[in-house]
Amino acid sequence: MAKRSAALLFLAVAATAHADWAILSANSEPGRSGVVHRHVVLENAAGSGRAAVDLAIFSTKSCTLRILQNEGGVDSLAEVMKHEKCFAGVNGGYFDEKFAPIGLRIANEQMIAPLRRARLITGILVASPRGVQIVRAREFSRRPGVTAAIQCGPFLVDRGQPIGGLNDANVARRTFAATTTSSRALVGVCSEVSLAELSKILATTSFADDLRIERALNLDGGSSTGFWFARENGSAFSIPEHKPVRDFVGIVPR
Secondary structure, eight states: OOOHHHHHHHHHHHHTTTTEEEEEEEEEEEEGGGEEEEEEEEETTTOOOOEEEEEEEEEEEEEEEEEOTTTTTTOOOHHHHHHHOEEEEEOOOOOOSOOOOOSSSTTTTTEEEEOOSSSSOOEEEETTTTEEOOOOGOOOOOTOOOOOOOOOEEEETTTTOOOOOOOOSSOOOEEEEEEEEEEEEEEEEEEEEOHHHHHHHHOOOSSSSTOOOOEEEESSSSOOOEEEEETSSOOOEEHHHHHHOOOEEEEEEO
């Protein structure tokens, strides 16, 4: 009887955990080279909070990522995306008061800034001929062929599960990247939520058919948060950043 009660309690807890956020509405629009913009509005179980998530979902068989530098902070995300003919993109990683990148940066196969060991920047978004990956900082080794890499954090999802112990008090706009169990990856932004809330949203929400997030990494958020998407008809959807940022992550042809 005790074992049965424990099993029922486990199932109840699991069901509650996966019901924290529910989709209220979801819309998609096509972009170039099969990239899709997905806009999803969610509400938490208590009905006391909503979140809007914008994703650019792409196939890693036809597209990859580039790290695009903005050393002086002169250009906006939209300007860089248009100039570099990207399909979509978001703002990049952390930088200091002198506009120097904090953590590893590799752009066009060139090392811009070295790997750093720090508590917050625990993950690296990597693009290479092998595809797009998110790895732990301790897992990273610079193999030949790495074309782009950006170190940031914290990890939000690992092995399809939300990361425990994330901050659940500070609410801000968020930027993130994610890989899936299929041959797709995504970059995206979320309206004001905590890191703990974003972790649960990404781990438990089915944003599209057969799309299950395997790993997700937090990028620079707050006033740096920006999202840009080139529609199939030539126009663009844009959520502009509120301040100059050091670099961008763009989706480009492979």
